[in-house]
Amino acid sequence: MDVISEAIGSVRAGRANGRRINESGAWGVRFPGFEGIGFHIVLRGQGWLVAEATEPVALRTGDIVVAPNGAEHGLCHAPARLRDLPAVTTTAEPCDPPQADFAFLCGAYRLDRGQIHPFLRTMPNIIVVSPDYDDHPELRSLVGLLEDDVAEARPGNRVTRSALVDLMLVHVLRQWQGTADWAAVTDPAIAAALRAIHGRPQHRWTVPELAKVAGMSRTAFSSRFTALAGKPPITYLTHWRLAYGARLLRQTKDPLATIARQVGYSTEFAFAGAFRREYGVAPGRYRDRPDPIPRQPRAAPHRQRPLAKP
Structure with a gap:
């Protein structure tokens, strides 16, 4: 990876x-x-x-x-x-x-x-x-x-x-x-799951599916993934999808419905709701916003x- x-x-x-x-x-x-x-x-x-x-x-x-x-x-x-x-x-x-x-x-x-x-x-x-x-x-x-x-x-x-x-x-x-030195990448099993998530964010991944990709039991996979990646598998998947969606909003003129499908949401409304919860702003406003929020x-x-x- x-x-x-x-x-x-x-x-x-x-x-x-x-x-x-x-x-x-x-x-x-x-x-x-x-x-x-x-x-x-x-x-x-x-x-x-x-x-x-x-x-x-x-x-x-x-x-x-x-x-x-x-x-x-x-x-x-x-x-x-x-x-x-x-x-x-x-x-x-x-x-x-x-x-x-x-x-x-x-x-x-x-x-x-x-x-x-x-x-x-x-x-x-x-x-x-x-x-x-x-x-x-x-x-x-x-x-x-x-x-x-x-x-x-x-x-x-x-x-x-x-x-x-x-x-x-x-x-x-x-x-x-x-x-x-990022442990999640040097661990072969977790790296395989990360490649699957990053390569196919539109797929409806489940923990059992990702565990199978990693060649581990569901319980062992969830525990190791969380320890190494810093988030549970589905939380990481959601964050990756929305980050990818944010990138597409800024880098393309694709309609919201198209971006939603590319990042694994069945409708633009589902994507917009998840995006608003994560970013605090609607996708359309995010696409047009010039300045970020500092911390x-x-x-x-x-x-x-x-x-x-x-």
């Missing part, structure tokens, strides 16, 4: 955002928590990553900070308390000056509610990856493309932004050393060593 593809696919229900930020002198900025996944790429200079209940982490040019589940964090010129940093401004601003002591790119997928893939939830709230760009020249090229994409508004930005954020997240998650989780950073050359 390709857990990275599944995880990135789950956040595509949100909207991809990106921007460049330049700072000079004594500076600091706080990124409030949100539902989704985000990252920062240090383009120039040295700074510090700060988060609650953890020591500050030094950053240098080329480092990539990732918040896999949208945890609150801050960046600043020197170690500081997170609560003392001003919140980042997300409204339209004049272009930042081209030269600065510290420059970084931001990218994120923001979701309306808690539909983060379980793999992303099991990752540390904040990680820092220090890639070897000589060994991975494609990553250097990707950073350049993203920097160019956020430089100005152009026709097609919505498509290019999503593609570039996708690629950046895939590269970073590949390089993070803990990528293969405020806590963060604890995890640092990966730079990749060694072979």
